[in-house]
Amino acid sequence: xxxxxxxxxxxxxxxxxxxxxxxxxxxxxxxxxxxxxxxxxxxxxxxxxxxxxxxxxxxxxxxxxxxxxxxxxxxxxxxxxxxxxxxxxxxxxxxxxxxxxxxxxxxxxxxxxxxxxxxxxxxxxxxxxxxxxxxxxxxxxxxxxxxxxxxxxxxxxxxxxxxxxxxxxxxxxxxxxxxxxxxxxxxxxxxxxxxxxxxxxxxxxxxxxxxxxxxxxxxxxxxxxxxxxxxxxxxxxxxxxxxxxxxxxxxxxxxxxxxxxxxxxxxxxxxxxxxxxxxxxxxxxxxxxxxxxxxxxxxxxxxxxxxxxxxxxxxxxxxxxxxxxxxxxxxxxxxxxxxxxxxxxxxxxxxxxxxxxxxxxxxxxxxxxxxxxxxxxxxxxxxxxxxxxxxxxxxxxxx
Amino acid sequence: xxxxxxxxxxxxxxxxxxxxxxxxxxxxxxxxxxxxxxxxxxxxxxxxxxxxxxxxxxxxxxxxxxxxxxxxxxxxxxxxxxxxxxxxxxxxxxxxxxxxxxxxxxxxxxxxxxxxxxxxxxxxxxxxxxxxxxxxxxxxxxxxxxxxxxxxxxxxxxxxxxxxxxxxxxxxxxxxxxxxxxxxxxxxxxxxxxxxxxxxxxxxxxxxxxxxxxxxxxxxxxxxxxxxxxxxxxxxxxxxxxxxxxxxxxxxxxxxxxxxxxxxxxxxxxxxxxxxxxxxxxxxxxxxxxxxxxxxxxxxxxxxxxxxxxxxxxxxxxxxxxxxxxxxxxxxxxxxxxxxxxxxxxxxxxxxxxxxxxxxxxxxx
Numbered sequence: 001x002x003x004x005x006x007x008x009x010x011x012x013x014x015x016x017x018x019x020x021x022x023x024x025x026x027x028x029x030x031x032x033x034x035x036x037x038x039x040x041x042x043x044x045x046x047x048x049x050x051x052x053x054x055x056x057x058x059x060x061x062x063x064x065x066x067x068x069x070x071x072x073x074x075x076x077x078x079x080x081x082x083x084x085x086x087x088x089x090x091x092x093x094x095x096x097x098x099x100x101x102x103x104x105x106x107x108x109x110x111x112x113x114x115x116x117x118x119x120x121x122x123x124x125x126x127x128x129x130x131x132x133x134x135x136x137x138x139x140x141x142x143x144x145x146x147x148x149x150x151x152x153x154x155x156x157x158x159x160x161x162x163x164x165x166x167x168x169x170x171x172x173x174x175x176x177x178x179x180x181x182x183x184x185x186x187x188x189x190x191x192x193x194x195x196x197x198x199x200x201x202x203x204x205x206x207x208x209x210x211x212x213x214x215x216x217x218x219x220x221x222x223x224x225x226x227x228x229x230x231x232x233x234x235x236x237x238x239x240x241x242x243x244x245x246x247x248x249x250x251x252x253x254x255x256x257x258x259x260x261x262x263x264x265x266x267x268x269x270x271x272x273x274x275x276x277x278x279x280x281x282x283x284x285x286x287x288x289x290x291x292x293x294x295x296x297x298x299x300x301x302x303x304x305x306x307x308x309x310x311x312x313x314x315x316x317x318x319x320x321x322x323x324x325x326x327x328x329x330x331x332x333x334x335x336x337x338x339x340x341x342x343x344x345x346x347x348x349x350x351x352x353x354x355x356x357x358x359x360x361x362x363x364x365x366x367x368x369x370x371x372x373x374x375x376x377x378x379x380x381x382x383x384x385x386x387x388x389x390x391x392x393x394x395x396x397x398x399x
Numbered sequence: 400x401x402x403x404x405x406x407x408x409x410x411x412x413x414x415x416x417x418x419x420x421x422x423x424x425x426x427x428x429x430x431x432x433x434x435x436x437x438x439x440x441x442x443x444x445x446x447x448x449x450x451x452x453x454x455x456x457x458x459x460x461x462x463x464x465x466x467x468x469x470x471x472x473x474x475x476x477x478x479x480x481x482x483x484x485x486x487x488x489x490x491x492x493x494x495x496x497x498x499x500x501x502x503x504x505x506x507x508x509x510x511x512x513x514x515x516x517x518x519x520x521x522x523x524x525x526x527x528x529x530x531x532x533x534x535x536x537x538x539x540x541x542x543x544x545x546x547x548x549x550x551x552x553x554x555x556x557x558x559x560x561x562x563x564x565x566x567x568x569x570x571x572x573x574x575x576x577x578x579x580x581x582x583x584x585x586x587x588x589x590x591x592x593x594x595x596x597x598x599x600x601x602x603x604x605x606x607x608x609x610x611x612x613x614x615x616x617x618x619x620x621x622x623x624x625x626x627x628x629x630x631x632x633x634x635x636x637x638x639x640x641x642x643x644x645x646x647x648x649x650x651x652x653x654x655x656x657x658x659x660x661x662x663x664x665x666x667x668x669x670x671x672x673x674x675x676x677x678x679x680x681x682x683x684x685x686x687x688x689x690x691x692x693x694x695x696x697x698x699x700x701x702x703x704x705x706x707x708x709x710x711x712x713x714x715x716x717x718x719x720x721x722x723x724x725x726x727x728x729x730x731x732x733x734x735x736x737x738x739x740x741x742x743x744x745x746x747x748x749x750x751x752x753x754x755x756x757x758x759x760x761x762x763x764x
Contacts, residue, residue, distance in 0.1 A: 001684060002400060003688050072400065268762070268763065278764045284755065288757035289709075291760075292702045292705045292709075292757060296679065296682050296710070299681025299684075302402075303677070305400065306402050316673065320673050323670075323674070324674050324678070377667070379670075380671070383673055384660070385666070387673065388670075390646070390658070391657065391658055392661070393662065393666075
């Protein structure tokens with residue numbers, strides 16, 4: 001066993017820290033809401049800066065312009081960016097899309113998109129959910145029909161994060177009707193602005209826009225923007241989701257640690273009638289307990305990372321880690337609200353808002369985390385059925 | 400970053416699992432828990448033949464120079480089997496103390512015998528405050544002089560040949576049968592053999608000191624870390640076993656025409672067992688690895704003990720719900736593992752004590 005990062009990985013950590021010290025985050029305008037996952041807001045300028053540093057493509061094969069660094073370099077970058085709340089919201093999606101394109105993308109996707117991703121100029125929205133297809137993704141109705149060298153897509157996608165400010169959608173559609181429910185799906189990479197695509201914002205409970213819905217009315221795309229093999233999109237999606245869950249949450253532990261430290265500072269300096277909250281035995285225990293849970297969460301992610309590096313299956317490990325990350329985030333936000341008392345609900349920008357209104361924002365956004373990317377219920381079922389081999393519940397209306 | 404045990408660690412674990420499956424089935428744990436003496440000498444000797452009691456002993460004294468991480472992996476298997484007995488106290492804690500602080504003469508006299516399983520030693524630290532928090536003991540004895548007072552929750556004192564007693568200025572290494580020492584059994588939930596040990600004008604000589612004052616405090620702190628981590632390993636092993644039993648039950652117990660593990664309410668309870676066991680094991684290995692590498696591990700140990708205590712107890716309680724009525728029976732093994740976790744959770748500092756260490760480490764004033 002070995003629980004340290006390598007000397008090369010630590011040297012990279014120093015490189016990232018030097019970069020962050022020399023590049024104040026205020027320089028990078030924000031384009032989209034921070035959804036509280038730990039990856040900060042959406043900032044095209046910051047993504048472009050990461051591109052200039054050569055970090056977006058650093059793990060890719062050399063033939064695609066990469067430097068073939070190990071997956072752990074990504075972990076280091078995530079940890080350091082999350083530690084300072086940098087605005088790298090789109091990064092996980094870019095990396096995941098790039099990996100899929102490298103693994104099974106067409107020549108067109110490779111030659112057109114990889115350079116854009118490497119420069120931080122392409123970001124992606126996921127067109128998976130539909131109004132009638134949430135946890136039951138396979139009941140989706142968006143469909144594409146073949147027309148010569150093209151496909152024509154019709155349908156309606158929803159809950160697509162940052163769709164209005166991204167450059168491309170990953171649109172999951174039915175491409176044929178087959179006997180097996182899970183076959184006949186395909187994925188397309190569709191540029192925003194393609195005729196027939198209409199993107200409408202959905203205002204969230206924070207008052208800001210994070211999600212969009214996308215209407216696809218006879219959207220015509222060339223056949224070689226299909227990502228993966230025709231009809232096998234669902235299996236590819238499922239395999240991808242195992243690692244999406246990892247990459248979409250890895251930065252949560254360092255981000256929670258950052259919030260915890262702010263609460264510790266607050267408890268040390270604030271309290272009724274001059275006695276700091278930190279003197280309260282209950283407060284001490286809750287904050288310390290949170291630190292132990294964050295430590296355990298980090299180890300779940302490190303273990304999953306080792307499995308991903310070895311190419312071993314992560315059928316349940318990433319699901320366990322995601323559920324714990326999201327529920328722990330909710331718990332920390334509740335604890336924060338408890339400590340802040342009547343000041344807790346004061347929004348960012350309000351008079352007297354403590355900790356820049358961060359806790360109120362986290363409290364609201366964290367409500368969505370146990371829903372997005374697989375609900376906690378779906379994922380616990382995944383752990384039980386795929387991980388522990390328990391029998392699936394019979395599905396209503398089937399056999 | 401690598402979670403895989405080394406080849407020799409894998410061999411140690413495989414041997415332990417294999418041996419304990421036949422040597423310590425749940426019936427043995429149950430019998431020993433209910434028996435007032437509760438110690439199986441034959442089993443203890445066979446463990447010594449496998450080299451277990453000598454794992455932390457230097458090879459010069461008949462041991463195998465193992466690391467704390469090796470011990471943790473072995474004790475995890477003991478926890479998984481529900482093996483009772485003085486292994487952690489004698490072969491981990493007191494052995495570490497003597498290795499770290501003993502005089503040449505003490506090491507020569509005791510280490511080979513401890514490694515061979517011919518002697519058993521235990522540690523008397525806790526006093527009336529009930530806390531294991533590193534604060535100096537109230538028990539005081541001028542050396543040479545006479546020792547009067549008492550210690551509580553001393554594990555396996557009845558089979559111990561030697562007692563290490565934490566006094567205010569010294570660690571004292573006393574033969575357990577020295578006149579004036581009385582061992583009074585406490586009847587515990589877990590069946591672990593705990594004692595109140597009283598000292599009535601027990602004569603103490605200079606050669607009874609285990610190391611000098613400064614050395615002994617540092618050695619006690621390190622041995623306490625080793626003890627805490629071994630107890631975490633026991634909890635993780637026991638929770639692993641509870642998890643395996645519960646999932647097996649969910650897979651095979653049929654109600655309403657299908658296994659209860661086919662209902663989401665039970666599936667989700669089982670899924671949470673995975674998080675708790677894997678999370679606890681993660682923080683355990685990290686702390687044990689750091690300690691084995693000679694890095695500061697006090698805070699990581701506190702994190703591991705506090706987190707694993709809560710998580711493994713949650714595993715046991717949730718398993719009771721999954722098992723239903725059968726888990727309430729004495730003949731069912733679930734309660735043995737649950738009670739063991741409960742006992743280990745309190746030993747070498749409960750969650751409250753360790754959380755206070757963590758609270759200071761994260762900067763709470």
